[in-house]
Amino acid sequence: RSTLQLELDAGQEIQYQPGDHVGVFPCNRKEIVDGVLSRLTIRVDLDVPVQVQVLKANNTSNGVVKTWEPHDTVPSCSLRTLLTWFLDITTPLAPIQLENLASVATDPEEQRRLLQLATNPSAYEEWRNWKFPHLLEVLTEFPSVRPTASLLVTHLNPLQPRFYSISSSPEVHPGQIHLTVAVVNYKTQGGKGPTHYGVCSNFLQDFPPGQNIHLFVRSAHNFSLPLSRNLPVIMVGPGTGIAPFRGFWQHKMALAQASGGT
Ligand SMILES: Cc1cc2nc3c(=O)[nH]c(=O)nc-3n(C[C@H](O)[C@H](O)[C@H](O)COP(=O)(O)OP(=O)(O)OC[C@H]3O[C@@H](n4cnc5c(N)ncnc54)[C@H](O)[C@@H]3O)c2cc1C
Structure with a gap:
């Protein structure tokens, strides 16, 4: 060492x-960032700034008004910059994040396993402690999971x-x-x-x-x-x-x- x-x-x-x-x-390592980007379902240029917006409902005197507003914690920048500088892609995903990935798994067996990890604490701990997997390793273990960029970036934690x-x-x-x-x-x-x-x-x-x-x-x-x-x-x-x-x-x-x- x-x-x-x-x-x-x-x-x-x-x-x-x-x-x-x-x-x-x-910042995160380039090979992990590039690997994760290659697994996303993307319809935007990876190097063009994007802004993630959330549909918010506000109570006004005219009733409920819905407006698209910038996401509270995800800054406006390119997807590559987001994954490189702003989002934690190396700490093993939490059960709730695995559940989100399960929602886009197209292989039933992968979906079953992801839901098991998300809901069974001892299965989750065993998997986490043995592999301590970063995000690219999770996406490699579950190849049918190809999340959209917005699903991923809004559910990852900030890089500390x-x-x-x-x-x-x-x-x-x-x-x-x-x-x-x-x-x-x-x-x-x-x-x-x-x-x-x-x-x-x-x-x-x-x-x-x-x-x-x-x-x-x-x-x-x-x-x-x-x-x-x-x-x-x-x-x-x-x-x-x-x-x-x-x-x-x-x-x-x-x-x-x-x-x-x-
Ligand atoms: C107030 C304070 C002062 C500090 N001062 C110093 C300092 O002066 N010098 C210094 O070097 N560090 C210091 N640290 C620690 C430093 O902040 C980092 O935690 C350290 O450098 C590791 O960060 P990293 O990003 O390289 O590793 P990370 O990417 O954060 O990875 C570290 C994580 O990897 C996992 N891990 C590590 N080894 C193994 C293993 N063998 N098997 C399985 N999992 C493992 C653990 O979960 C660990 O938390 C300090 C921490 C604090 C809170």
Whole structure:
């Protein structure tokens, strides 16, 4: 398992305290996105912006008025961008999502199996824990399922940012944020299945230098150095658990040197 030390340049002063972390917005792997897109029943250009609209009924003084309105959470962009940047296509589908896929399965046996997974918790847990399948693997296991783009994008969850402890001190590296990232790779099915790649850690590993990464700083109010600079600190962290401590010791050393200490 490899571990990365990333040095990100904000291009300007950036405010944070040692112990804070960042939320990184990753993107999904191209081969999974392309595979899922190839399985959709699509009537639009994959690279042309689309807007998903919902028919909403509003009570007005003239009675119920129905209007098409933009979907609350699905942004207007191309299907490829949606699946790449905005939707979670790697976390195993929940039972309710499997039930939605069952509604478009044309093979009765596949439909029966999908409904079994959706309604039988022990069958679902066994399937999920053994295969930990991403969306393309589900669509491959059930080839008669060819959902419409709108069915799929309105039932997938948003792709979540991943958090990483800041591994640097602003006193030592102004305008920079360093991260210490363990790259997540594993084989499913007891080590004999396909390799799965953690979305964000592999996104960071493969990221070309010089490109922009979208992230935000989040304060960790309960995790900071003691206010008294002279108090000794014992830092304990397994593996990448040492990530924030690199920021702590850089910070303590910088403050000690600035005040003439060691
Ligand atoms: C506050 C905070 C700070 C953090 N700081 C750091 C940090 O400094 N450095 C760091 O490296 N990480 C850190 N993390 C963890 C980090 O946010 C991500 O969870 C991690 O990088 C994995 O994300 P990913 O997108 O690569 O993997 P994902 O795509 O999210 O996949 C991870 C998921 O894969 C599954 N999985 C993983 N291994 C296996 C396996 N062997 N078998 C079956 N399933 C498996 C698990 O369900 C796991 O949740 C931090 C998390 C938090 C909440």
